[in-house]
Amino acid sequence: MISRIALIGAGRVASQLGMALLSAGVTIEQVYSRTADKARLLAGQLRSEAVEELAAIRPGADLYVLAVSDGAISPVSAALSKHLPASCRVAHVSGATALPALGSHFTHAGVLYPLQTFSAERMVDWSEVPFCIEANHSGLLHDLRMLAQKISTHVYQIDATQRATLHVAAVFANNFSNYLFDIAQEIAQAKNLPFDLLRPLILETARKVQEKLPGEAQTGPAVRNDQETIERHLLYLQQHHPQYVPLYQMLTEGIEKPRIM
Amino acid sequence: MISRIALIGAGRVASQLGMALLSAGVTIEQVYSRTADKARLLAGQLRSEAVEELAAIRPGADLYVLAVSDGAISPVSAALSKHLPASCRVAHVSGATALPALGSHFTHAGVLYPLQTFSAERMVDWSEVPFCIEANHSGLLHDLRMLAQKISTHVYQIDATQRATLHVAAVFANNFSNYLFDIAQEIAQAKNLPFDLLRPLILETARKVQEKLPGEAQTGPAVRNDQETIERHLLYLQQHHPQYVPLYQMLTEGIEKPRIM
Numbered sequence: 470m471i472s473r474i475a476l477i478g479a480g481r482v483a484s485q486l487g488m489a490l491l492s493a494g495v496t497i498e499q500v501y502s503r504t505a506d507k508a509r510l511l512a513g514q515l516r517s518e519a520v521e522e523l524a525a526i527r528p529g530a531d532l533y534v535l536a537v538s539d540g541a542i543s544p545v546s547a548a549l550s551k552h553l554p555a556s557c558r559v560a561h562v563s564g565a566t567a568l569p570a571l572g573s574h575f576t577h578a579g580v581l582y583p584l585q586t587f588s589a590e591r592m593v594d595w596s597e598v599p600f601c602i603e604a605n606h607s608g609l610l611h612d613l614r615m616l617a618q619k620i621s622t623h624v625y626q627i628d629a630t631q632r633a634t635l636h637v638a639a640v641f642a643n644n645f646s647n648y649l650f651d652i653a654q655e656i657a658q659a660k661n662l663p664f665d666l667l668r669p670l671i672l673e674t675a676r677k678v679q680e681k682l683p684g685e686a687q688t689g690p691a692v693r694n695d696q697e698t699i700e701r702h703l704l705y706l707q708q709h710h711p712q713y714v715p716l717y718q719m720l721t722e723g724i725e726k727p728r729i730m
Numbered sequence: 731m732i733s734r735i736a737l738i739g740a741g742r743v744a745s746q747l748g749m750a751l752l753s754a755g756v757t758i759e760q761v762y763s764r765t766a767d768k769a770r771l772l773a774g775q776l777r778s779e780a781v782e783e784l785a786a787i788r789p790g791a792d793l794y795v796l797a798v799s800d801g802a803i804s805p806v807s808a809a810l811s812k813h814l815p816a817s818c819r820v821a822h823v824s825g826a827t828a829l830p831a832l833g834s835h836f837t838h839a840g841v842l843y844p845l846q847t848f849s850a851e852r853m854v855d856w857s858e859v860p861f862c863i864e865a866n867h868s869g870l871l872h873d874l875r876m877l878a879q880k881i882s883t884h885v886y887q888i889d890a891t892q893r894a895t896l897h898v899a900a901v902f903a904n905n906f907s908n909y910l911f912d913i914a915q916e917i918a919q920a921k922n923l924p925f926d927l928l929r930p931l932i933l934e935t936a937r938k939v940q941e942k943l944p945g946e947a948q949t950g951p952a953v954r955n956d957q958e959t960i961e962r963h964l965l966y967l968q969q970h971h972p973q974y975v976p977l978y979q980m981l982t983e984g985i986e987k988p989r990i991m
Contacts, residue, residue, distance in 0.1 A: 539959065565959050584927055586934055586949055591941070597930045625927065634921040634970075635928075637963045641974075642914035642928045643935045644950030645981045646907040651944035652984075653903035660895045666845055666886065667896075667903045668940050669858045673847055674904045675936030679929050680852070683912035688847055689905030690826075698800065698826050702898050709895075713902075716980055720906045723913075723977065 471531040471616045475499045476515070477523075477545060479507040481587040482562055483536035487515045489595040493619035498530055523548050528557060532616070534581065535561040535571070543570040550574035558609055564601070564636040567629045572605050579604035579613050582632060583621075586643050595620045601627035601635065652713060659709060691724035732792040732877045736760045737778070738806060740768040742848040743823055744797035748776045750856040754880035759791055784809050789818060793877070795842065796822040796832070804831040811835035819870055825862070825897040828890045833866050840865035840874050843893060844882075847904050856881045862888035862896065913974060920970060952985035 474495055476487050479502035487497055497517040502508035505521045512519035520526060526533070526549065533553070537545050542561050549559070559571050560579040571578035582601040585593050600617035602624060604610035610626070617624040627635065650671055654664045677686045690698035699721055706714050735756055737748050740763035748758055758778040763769035766782045773780035781787060787794070787810065794814070798806050803822050810820070820832050821840040832839035841864040846854050861878035863885060865871035871887070878885040888896065911932055915925045938947045951959035960982055967975050 539956070565962070585931055586938065588938060588942075588947065591938060593934060594930075599927045599930060601927075623926070623930075627923075631921050631923055633962070633966060634917060635923060636959075637966050638914040638917040638923075638928060639931055640950055640963060640978075641910045641917065642932050644948070644952060644985070645978075646910045646932070647935055647939070647944050647948055648952075648981055648985050649902045649907045649910065650939050651948065653899040654944055656895060656899040656902065660892050662888075662892055662896060662899075664939075664943060665884070666860045666862075667899060669855075669860060669884075670846055670900055671903050671907070671939060672936045673854060674908055675933045677847065677849060677852060678908065678911050678925075678932060681849075682925060683908050683915055686849065687905070687908055687912065689901055691905060691909075695800070698897075701826070701894075702901060705894060705898050716984065717901075719977055719980060720909055724905070724909050 471612050472496060473498050473529075473531045475501070475526055475530040475533045476511075476517070476536060477501045477526070477533060477549070478536035479504070479511040480536065480538075481589055482583070483534075484511050484514070485587055485593060485595075486534070486536060486562065486583065487511060487517075488592070489620045490616075491515050495616070495619070499526060501526060524552050526552060528553050531558065532612075533557055533559040535559060537561075539563050539565050542566050546571045546574045558612075560604075560609075560613060564632055564639065567633075568603060568605055577604070577606045577609045579606075579609045580632070581613055581617060582627070584635060584639060596622060599623040599625060601625050601632055603628060603632065652710075652716075656710060656713075687724060689724070691721040694725060732873050733757060734759050734790075734792045736762070736787055736791040736794045737772075737776070737797060738762045738784075738787070738794060738810070739797035740765070740772040741797065741799075742850055743844070744795075745772050745775070746848050746854060746856075747795070747797060747823065747844065748772060748778075749853070750881045751877075752776050756877070756880070760787060762787060785813050787813060789814050792819065793873075794818055794820045796820060798822075800824050800826050803827050807832045807835045819873075821865075821870075821874060825893055825900065828894075829864060829866055838865070838867045838870045840867075840870045841893070842874055842878060843888070845896060845900060857883060860884040860886060862886050862893055864889060864893065913971075913977075917971060917974075948985060950985070952982040955986060 474497050476497050497515040499520045500508050500512040500517045501520040508519040558577040559575045560581045562581050564582045580603040584599045598621050600621050602613045736759050758776040760781045761769050761773040761778045762781040769780040819838040820836045821842045823842050825843045843862040845860045859882050861882050863874045914928055
């Protein structure tokens, strides 16, 4: 069972995950950040001890959660292994990092990847966050599952290859769609039209695919092969935002093309 | 004041708008569809009279709402003008069609464009739908505003140029983002990963931009210039979904590029 955690990192994921774990009855014994202020701030929120040096992380926690940037997982794990016994159980929270980044330094290594986008200002609804878990040891896998289930009802055992797949899919679903919202905002803004005009549309677009598959929800000129509207849109973009013409064309052709599933 | 309406069309927008108008106390006197079954079905729901021939549309309604496909607005309007006095007030609900499509046949023509995406199965929350109104006559404009305000708290007077702009922006915000959700689903599906894993992410992506602007909400490897992750994603796509490599590259370059606002 995992009831005492040390949290390595104090960024967006670390702070929101820390709050969720605390609410679920888990004790956050220590919070590390190389930025002293961030460690202190989050430790205060988590009724925990702030730590500014990895050397000050104590052995004895049930789990060491590395919630640091992808590139820092391996070096921080290596540095941590100089101060902690190799038998300590560690987990990272990254969708993009394979297990050996930890497993080469600790015998019990796992992944606790919350598939969600985190902002500094918004607390996510953890009960609906899918947790992707993985471990190199069945006991740790079991305990990670129990831990994740304290926070969310959606816990999936996902191997490294599947997690890599999900990370690519998430870039399309989140990063790239947000960029399209940004382009829409820019197009509206250029004519002094408030983004509020588009916000309900964006929300409904996301709500629709909560029930059906996106392929079934597709609407617009491309899917109904409305060449007149497409031509008018391209003319508009050519005149006002020529940099988006190739993107409009590529996306339109993608929607028009019947896909082999 | 508009309290008696004839509804020309029985598709997704017609039926949802009709229900919203009925709930707001408006009488739907007649419902026309060239498909008799659709006219009858919707007329039943709207406590209205089903009409299968434009010639059976009676004069005397306060407004004739043309909720037909973009391409049908002008011909249906022309056909309608053979049976109704030119002084009848007409409005279409299209984001992509200019006013003269009606105005060349009727002296009082307007637009009542709900900027939302409509599905057959989902009733939208009308109170949050932005209505874009326009008219060639100030009395009609006033009455369209009163009518829209019975349904929604967000009513905007938008001219034809602005509406054309919004229509392009809406394609990015809705059609194209849904296509990205579709690609994400396809990528996950190829590894037997359920779309449920991505649904909360998509919903949160849309929720985030309800409060902030998309430019402030952008996350992911492109915006933090994480070339290692980008290269790994491109390699993955090259191996499994090569058709999406150019799109991934174009969207990534777009996010990386600082924009002049």
